[in-house]
Amino acid sequence: MRQILFLLFISIILGTGCSPKYTQFLHRYQFESPTGEPMYADLAYWAAHPFKWDPSDSLPAPLRNEINDSLADVFFIHPTTFTAKEYGDIANAKIDDKNLNAKTDYTSILFQASVFNQHCRVFAPRYRQAHLFNFYKKDSASAAAALNIAYTDIKKAFTYYIKHWNKGRPFFIAGHSQGAYLAERLLKDFFENDSSKLMAPTTKNNLIAAYILGWPVPKDYFKQLTPCTDSTQTGCIISWRTYRTGYLPPFLRTGNNKTDHLFQQKTVIVTNPLSWQTNAKNISKVYNKGSVLKNFNKIYRHTTNAKVENGLLYVDKPKFPWSFLYFTKVYHIADINLFYINIRENVECRIRSFKKKNVIE
DSSP states (O other), rough: HHHHHHHHHHHHTTOOSSOOOGGGGGGGOOOOOOSSSOOTSGGGGEEEEESOOOOOGGOOOTTTTOOOOOOOEEEEEEOOOOOGGGGGSSSSOOOOOHHHHHHHIIIIITTTTGGGTEEEEEEHHHHHHHHGGGGGSSSSSHHHHHHHHHHHHHHHHHHHHHIIIITTOOOOEEEEEEHHHHHHHHHHHHHHHGGEEEOHHHTTTTTTEEEEEOOOOOOOOSSSSSEEOOSSOOOOEOOOOOEEETTHHHHHHOOSSHHHHHHHHHOOOOTTTTTTTOOOOOOOOGGGGOEEEESSOEOOOOOOBBBTTTTEEEOOOOOOOGGGOOOOOOOOOGGHHHHHHHHHHHHHHHHHHHHHHHHOO
Protein backbone atom coordinates (compact mmCIF):
# COMPACT_ATOMS: atom_id res chain seq x y z
CA MET A 1 0.00 0.00 0.00
CA ARG A 2 2.86 2.36 0.86
CA GLN A 3 4.43 1.75 -2.57
CA ILE A 4 1.13 2.44 -4.34
CA LEU A 5 0.73 5.71 -2.43
CA PHE A 6 4.24 6.72 -3.37
CA LEU A 7 3.79 6.01 -7.08
CA LEU A 8 0.58 7.98 -7.08
CA PHE A 9 2.20 10.81 -5.16
CA ILE A 10 5.30 11.07 -7.33
CA SER A 11 3.15 11.43 -10.44
CA ILE A 12 0.99 14.07 -8.76
CA ILE A 13 3.62 16.21 -7.04
CA LEU A 14 6.70 16.29 -9.24
CA GLY A 15 4.90 16.58 -12.55
CA THR A 16 7.87 15.30 -14.56
CA GLY A 17 6.14 12.04 -15.26
CA CYS A 18 3.37 11.42 -17.77
CA SER A 19 0.85 14.21 -17.30
CA PRO A 20 -2.65 13.93 -18.82
CA LYS A 21 -2.62 17.60 -19.81
CA TYR A 22 -0.44 17.12 -22.87
CA THR A 23 -3.00 14.92 -24.65
CA GLN A 24 -5.05 17.97 -25.61
CA PHE A 25 -2.11 19.28 -27.66
CA LEU A 26 -1.51 16.17 -29.80
CA HIS A 27 -2.75 17.96 -32.92
CA ARG A 28 0.44 20.05 -32.77
CA TYR A 29 2.58 16.96 -33.28
CA GLN A 30 1.20 15.67 -36.57
CA PHE A 31 4.40 15.30 -38.54
CA GLU A 32 6.05 12.25 -40.06
CA SER A 33 9.69 11.63 -40.76
CA PRO A 34 10.09 10.14 -44.26
CA THR A 35 13.42 8.54 -43.31
CA GLY A 36 12.84 7.86 -39.62
CA GLU A 37 15.71 10.23 -38.85
CA PRO A 38 15.55 13.84 -37.64
CA MET A 39 15.89 16.74 -40.07
CA TYR A 40 16.98 19.65 -37.93
CA ALA A 41 16.31 22.32 -40.53
CA ASP A 42 12.63 21.63 -39.77
CA LEU A 43 11.49 23.14 -36.46
CA ALA A 44 9.18 20.15 -35.88
CA TYR A 45 12.31 18.23 -34.93
CA TRP A 46 13.03 20.61 -32.06
CA ALA A 47 11.23 20.25 -28.74
CA ALA A 48 12.30 23.82 -27.98
CA HIS A 49 13.42 26.48 -30.41
CA PRO A 50 13.43 30.29 -30.25
CA PHE A 51 11.74 30.58 -33.65
CA LYS A 52 8.51 29.00 -32.37
CA TRP A 53 6.45 28.91 -29.17
CA ASP A 54 6.99 25.84 -27.02
CA PRO A 55 6.65 24.97 -23.30
CA SER A 56 10.21 26.13 -22.56
CA ASP A 57 8.89 29.67 -23.04
CA SER A 58 6.58 29.29 -20.04
CA LEU A 59 7.12 31.14 -16.77
CA PRO A 60 5.86 30.22 -13.29
CA ALA A 61 3.31 32.86 -12.27
CA PRO A 62 5.56 34.54 -9.63
CA LEU A 63 8.23 35.16 -12.30
CA ARG A 64 6.07 36.75 -14.97
CA ASN A 65 7.23 40.27 -14.16
CA GLU A 66 10.86 39.38 -14.77
CA ILE A 67 12.84 41.34 -17.31
CA ASN A 68 13.91 38.83 -19.94
CA ASP A 69 16.55 39.06 -22.64
CA SER A 70 18.47 36.71 -24.90
CA LEU A 71 22.11 37.33 -24.09
CA ALA A 72 23.02 33.67 -24.53
CA ASP A 73 21.80 30.32 -25.86
CA VAL A 74 21.36 26.94 -24.21
CA PHE A 75 21.57 23.64 -26.03
CA PHE A 76 19.42 21.47 -23.76
CA ILE A 77 19.20 17.67 -24.04
CA HIS A 78 16.11 16.28 -22.35
CA PRO A 79 16.14 13.13 -20.17
CA THR A 80 14.57 9.76 -20.91
CA THR A 81 10.83 10.03 -21.48
CA PHE A 82 10.60 6.77 -23.47
CA THR A 83 9.72 4.62 -20.48
CA ALA A 84 6.51 2.69 -21.26
CA LYS A 85 6.87 -0.99 -20.35
CA GLU A 86 4.96 -2.12 -23.44
CA TYR A 87 7.77 -0.70 -25.58
CA GLY A 88 10.58 -2.20 -23.53
CA ASP A 89 11.67 -4.43 -26.40
CA ILE A 90 12.15 -1.40 -28.67
CA ALA A 91 15.64 0.04 -28.34
CA ASN A 92 14.97 3.59 -29.51
CA ALA A 93 11.98 5.90 -29.77
CA LYS A 94 10.62 7.00 -33.12
CA ILE A 95 11.47 10.60 -33.86
CA ASP A 96 7.87 11.37 -34.92
CA ASP A 97 6.01 9.63 -32.07
CA LYS A 98 3.41 12.32 -31.36
CA ASN A 99 2.44 10.99 -27.92
CA LEU A 100 6.03 10.76 -26.76
CA ASN A 101 6.96 14.16 -28.18
CA ALA A 102 4.00 15.80 -26.45
CA LYS A 103 4.89 14.05 -23.21
CA THR A 104 8.48 15.26 -23.49
CA ASP A 105 7.44 18.85 -24.16
CA TYR A 106 4.97 19.10 -21.30
CA THR A 107 7.24 17.43 -18.76
CA SER A 108 10.97 17.97 -19.28
CA ILE A 109 10.82 20.95 -21.61
CA LEU A 110 8.26 22.73 -19.43
CA PHE A 111 9.66 21.87 -16.00
CA GLN A 112 13.38 21.70 -16.79
CA ALA A 113 14.38 23.57 -19.96
CA SER A 114 12.32 26.59 -18.88
CA VAL A 115 14.82 27.22 -16.08
CA PHE A 116 17.05 28.87 -18.70
CA ASN A 117 14.50 31.09 -20.42
CA GLN A 118 15.11 34.38 -18.60
CA HIS A 119 18.38 35.07 -20.39
CA CYS A 120 18.75 32.28 -22.97
CA ARG A 121 17.33 31.22 -26.27
CA VAL A 122 16.46 27.56 -25.71
CA PHE A 123 17.41 24.93 -28.30
CA ALA A 124 16.29 21.39 -27.37
CA PRO A 125 16.41 18.79 -30.15
CA ARG A 126 14.12 15.82 -30.47
CA TYR A 127 16.18 12.67 -30.77
CA ARG A 128 15.73 8.92 -31.01
CA GLN A 129 16.25 8.45 -27.31
CA ALA A 130 17.18 5.06 -25.90
CA HIS A 131 14.43 3.31 -23.94
CA LEU A 132 14.82 3.42 -20.17
CA PHE A 133 15.34 -0.36 -20.09
CA ASN A 134 18.67 0.08 -21.89
CA PHE A 135 20.13 1.42 -18.65
CA TYR A 136 19.32 -1.86 -16.87
CA LYS A 137 20.20 -4.38 -19.58
CA LYS A 138 22.81 -7.05 -19.00
CA ASP A 139 23.44 -6.96 -22.75
CA SER A 140 25.75 -3.98 -22.70
CA ALA A 141 26.42 -4.15 -26.44
CA SER A 142 22.78 -3.63 -27.41
CA ALA A 143 22.41 -0.87 -24.82
CA ALA A 144 25.50 0.87 -26.20
CA ALA A 145 24.09 0.59 -29.72
CA ALA A 146 20.84 2.25 -28.63
CA LEU A 147 22.72 5.09 -26.94
CA ASN A 148 24.92 5.51 -30.01
CA ILE A 149 21.81 6.10 -32.12
CA ALA A 150 20.66 8.73 -29.64
CA TYR A 151 24.08 10.38 -29.69
CA THR A 152 24.19 10.41 -33.49
CA ASP A 153 21.07 12.58 -33.45
CA ILE A 154 22.38 14.90 -30.74
CA LYS A 155 25.68 15.37 -32.54
CA LYS A 156 23.79 16.15 -35.75
CA ALA A 157 21.54 18.65 -33.97
CA PHE A 158 24.42 20.43 -32.24
CA THR A 159 26.37 20.64 -35.49
CA TYR A 160 23.34 22.19 -37.20
CA TYR A 161 22.83 24.62 -34.33
CA ILE A 162 26.45 25.79 -34.41
CA LYS A 163 26.49 26.16 -38.20
CA HIS A 164 23.14 27.89 -38.70
CA TRP A 165 21.95 29.53 -35.49
CA ASN A 166 24.76 30.14 -33.04
CA LYS A 167 26.42 32.93 -35.03
CA GLY A 168 29.12 33.52 -32.43
CA ARG A 169 26.79 33.76 -29.44
CA PRO A 170 27.84 32.54 -25.97
CA PHE A 171 26.07 29.35 -24.97
CA PHE A 172 25.45 26.74 -22.31
CA ILE A 173 25.20 23.00 -22.84
CA ALA A 174 22.81 21.27 -20.44
CA GLY A 175 21.26 17.86 -20.02
CA HIS A 176 19.59 15.66 -17.45
CA SER A 177 19.85 11.89 -17.01
CA GLN A 178 20.20 10.33 -20.50
CA GLY A 179 20.48 13.89 -21.75
CA ALA A 180 23.39 14.47 -19.37
CA TYR A 181 25.14 11.33 -20.60
CA LEU A 182 24.78 12.60 -24.16
CA ALA A 183 25.91 16.09 -23.16
CA GLU A 184 29.01 14.58 -21.58
CA ARG A 185 29.84 12.79 -24.84
CA LEU A 186 29.10 15.90 -26.86
CA LEU A 187 31.46 18.03 -24.80
CA LYS A 188 34.22 15.46 -25.05
CA ASP A 189 33.72 15.11 -28.78
CA PHE A 190 33.50 18.77 -29.71
CA PHE A 191 35.88 20.27 -27.20
CA GLU A 192 38.61 17.65 -26.90
CA ASN A 193 38.34 14.90 -29.55
CA ASP A 194 38.37 14.83 -33.36
CA SER A 195 35.05 16.62 -33.76
CA SER A 196 36.59 19.60 -32.02
CA LYS A 197 38.06 20.49 -35.40
CA LEU A 198 34.52 21.26 -36.56
CA MET A 199 34.34 24.28 -34.26
CA ALA A 200 36.46 27.40 -34.43
CA PRO A 201 38.48 28.18 -31.29
CA THR A 202 36.36 31.28 -30.76
CA THR A 203 33.22 29.12 -30.69
CA LYS A 204 34.76 26.83 -28.08
CA ASN A 205 35.62 29.87 -26.00
CA ASN A 206 31.96 30.90 -26.06
CA LEU A 207 30.93 27.99 -23.82
CA ILE A 208 29.74 29.70 -20.64
CA ALA A 209 29.29 26.46 -18.67
CA ALA A 210 27.81 22.97 -18.90
CA TYR A 211 25.13 21.65 -16.54
CA ILE A 212 25.44 17.85 -16.62
CA LEU A 213 22.82 16.77 -14.09
CA GLY A 214 21.65 13.35 -12.97
CA TRP A 215 24.67 11.56 -14.46
CA PRO A 216 28.17 11.00 -13.01
CA VAL A 217 31.04 12.97 -14.52
CA PRO A 218 34.48 11.60 -13.55
CA LYS A 219 36.89 14.37 -12.60
CA ASP A 220 39.45 13.04 -15.06
CA TYR A 221 37.00 12.56 -17.96
CA PHE A 222 37.84 15.96 -19.43
CA LYS A 223 41.38 17.15 -19.98
CA GLN A 224 40.57 20.79 -20.65
CA LEU A 225 37.16 21.43 -19.07
CA THR A 226 37.36 21.66 -15.28
CA PRO A 227 34.74 21.56 -12.49
CA CYS A 228 33.10 24.88 -11.62
CA THR A 229 34.13 25.82 -8.08
CA ASP A 230 32.11 29.00 -7.57
CA SER A 231 29.03 30.78 -8.90
CA THR A 232 30.80 32.94 -11.49
CA GLN A 233 33.38 30.65 -13.10
CA THR A 234 32.92 30.04 -16.83
CA GLY A 235 34.07 27.39 -19.31
CA CYS A 236 33.54 24.70 -16.67
CA ILE A 237 31.37 21.73 -15.65
CA ILE A 238 28.51 21.66 -13.11
CA SER A 239 27.11 18.30 -12.02
CA TRP A 240 25.17 16.58 -9.24
CA ARG A 241 22.92 13.61 -8.45
CA THR A 242 20.41 14.10 -5.64
CA TYR A 243 19.60 11.64 -2.82
CA ARG A 244 18.09 11.73 0.66
CA THR A 245 20.58 12.27 3.46
CA GLY A 246 21.95 8.97 4.78
CA TYR A 247 20.83 6.89 1.81
CA LEU A 248 23.44 4.66 0.19
CA PRO A 249 22.44 3.87 -3.42
CA PRO A 250 22.79 0.29 -4.70
CA PHE A 251 25.80 1.19 -6.85
CA LEU A 252 27.63 2.10 -3.63
CA ARG A 253 26.53 -1.10 -1.90
CA THR A 254 27.56 -3.64 -4.55
CA GLY A 255 30.78 -5.61 -4.52
CA ASN A 256 32.89 -6.88 -1.67
CA ASN A 257 34.65 -3.67 -0.80
CA LYS A 258 32.32 -0.77 0.01
CA THR A 259 35.29 1.47 0.72
CA ASP A 260 36.53 1.06 -2.85
CA HIS A 261 33.13 2.02 -4.23
CA LEU A 262 32.97 5.07 -1.97
CA PHE A 263 36.44 6.07 -3.10
CA GLN A 264 35.39 5.78 -6.75
CA GLN A 265 32.41 8.03 -6.14
CA LYS A 266 34.67 10.69 -4.68
CA THR A 267 36.35 10.98 -8.07
CA VAL A 268 33.25 12.43 -9.74
CA ILE A 269 32.32 16.09 -10.05
CA VAL A 270 29.68 17.21 -7.56
CA THR A 271 28.47 20.79 -7.32
CA ASN A 272 26.33 22.09 -4.47
CA PRO A 273 23.58 24.16 -6.17
CA LEU A 274 23.04 26.21 -3.02
CA SER A 275 26.64 27.44 -2.89
CA TRP A 276 28.00 26.49 -6.34
CA GLN A 277 31.06 25.07 -4.62
CA THR A 278 32.35 21.50 -4.55
CA ASN A 279 33.31 21.24 -0.88
CA ALA A 280 31.47 19.16 1.72
CA LYS A 281 29.91 22.06 3.62
CA ASN A 282 26.25 21.58 4.49
CA ILE A 283 24.30 24.53 3.06
CA SER A 284 21.12 25.41 4.92
CA LYS A 285 17.72 25.30 3.26
CA VAL A 286 17.39 29.05 3.83
CA TYR A 287 19.62 29.40 0.77
CA ASN A 288 17.24 27.34 -1.35
CA LYS A 289 15.40 30.12 -3.16
CA GLY A 290 12.68 28.03 -4.70
CA SER A 291 11.54 24.66 -6.05
CA VAL A 292 9.04 24.17 -8.87
CA LEU A 293 7.13 20.90 -8.48
CA LYS A 294 3.81 19.66 -9.91
CA ASN A 295 2.16 23.06 -9.98
CA PHE A 296 4.33 24.96 -12.43
CA ASN A 297 2.86 28.24 -11.21
CA LYS A 298 3.84 27.65 -7.59
CA ILE A 299 7.31 28.22 -6.16
CA TYR A 300 8.13 26.53 -2.83
CA ARG A 301 10.90 28.29 -0.93
CA HIS A 302 13.37 26.69 1.48
CA THR A 303 12.34 23.12 0.64
CA THR A 304 15.64 21.50 1.55
CA ASN A 305 19.34 21.90 2.30
CA ALA A 306 22.21 20.40 0.27
CA LYS A 307 25.56 18.76 1.04
CA VAL A 308 28.21 17.08 -1.11
CA GLU A 309 29.26 13.66 0.19
CA ASN A 310 30.57 10.41 -1.34
CA GLY A 311 30.27 11.77 -4.87
CA LEU A 312 26.58 12.58 -4.42
CA LEU A 313 24.43 15.55 -3.47
CA TYR A 314 22.58 14.77 -0.25
CA VAL A 315 19.49 16.67 0.87
CA ASP A 316 17.16 16.28 3.82
CA LYS A 317 13.59 15.25 3.08
CA PRO A 318 12.04 18.19 1.17
CA LYS A 319 9.27 20.13 2.88
CA PHE A 320 6.22 21.09 0.82
CA PRO A 321 2.46 20.36 0.95
CA TRP A 322 1.76 16.62 1.19
CA SER A 323 5.46 15.84 1.54
CA PHE A 324 4.60 13.35 4.30
CA LEU A 325 3.63 11.01 1.45
CA TYR A 326 7.03 11.38 -0.18
CA PHE A 327 8.79 8.13 0.74
CA THR A 328 11.51 7.86 -1.89
CA LYS A 329 15.13 8.55 -1.07
CA VAL A 330 16.15 8.87 -4.71
CA TYR A 331 15.54 12.41 -5.98
CA HIS A 332 16.83 11.89 -9.51
CA ILE A 333 13.58 13.09 -11.03
CA ALA A 334 13.91 16.37 -9.10
CA ASP A 335 17.60 17.15 -9.72
CA ILE A 336 16.55 20.39 -11.41
CA ASN A 337 13.13 21.04 -9.86
CA LEU A 338 14.35 21.17 -6.26
CA PHE A 339 16.80 23.96 -7.13
CA TYR A 340 14.89 25.69 -9.93
CA ILE A 341 15.34 29.29 -8.78
CA ASN A 342 18.96 28.80 -7.69
CA ILE A 343 19.80 27.41 -11.13
CA ARG A 344 17.89 30.21 -12.83
CA GLU A 345 19.84 32.85 -10.91
CA ASN A 346 23.13 31.07 -11.48
CA VAL A 347 22.59 31.11 -15.23
CA GLU A 348 22.28 34.90 -15.01
CA CYS A 349 25.32 35.12 -12.75
CA ARG A 350 27.54 33.16 -15.13
CA ILE A 351 26.33 35.18 -18.13
CA ARG A 352 27.27 38.39 -16.29
CA SER A 353 30.66 36.96 -15.47
CA PHE A 354 31.20 35.92 -19.08
CA LYS A 355 30.10 39.37 -20.23
CA LYS A 356 32.72 41.03 -18.03
CA LYS A 357 35.43 38.93 -19.65
CA ASN A 358 34.11 39.21 -23.19
CA VAL A 359 32.03 41.52 -25.36
CA ILE A 360 28.44 40.41 -25.88
CA GLU A 361 26.78 42.30 -28.66
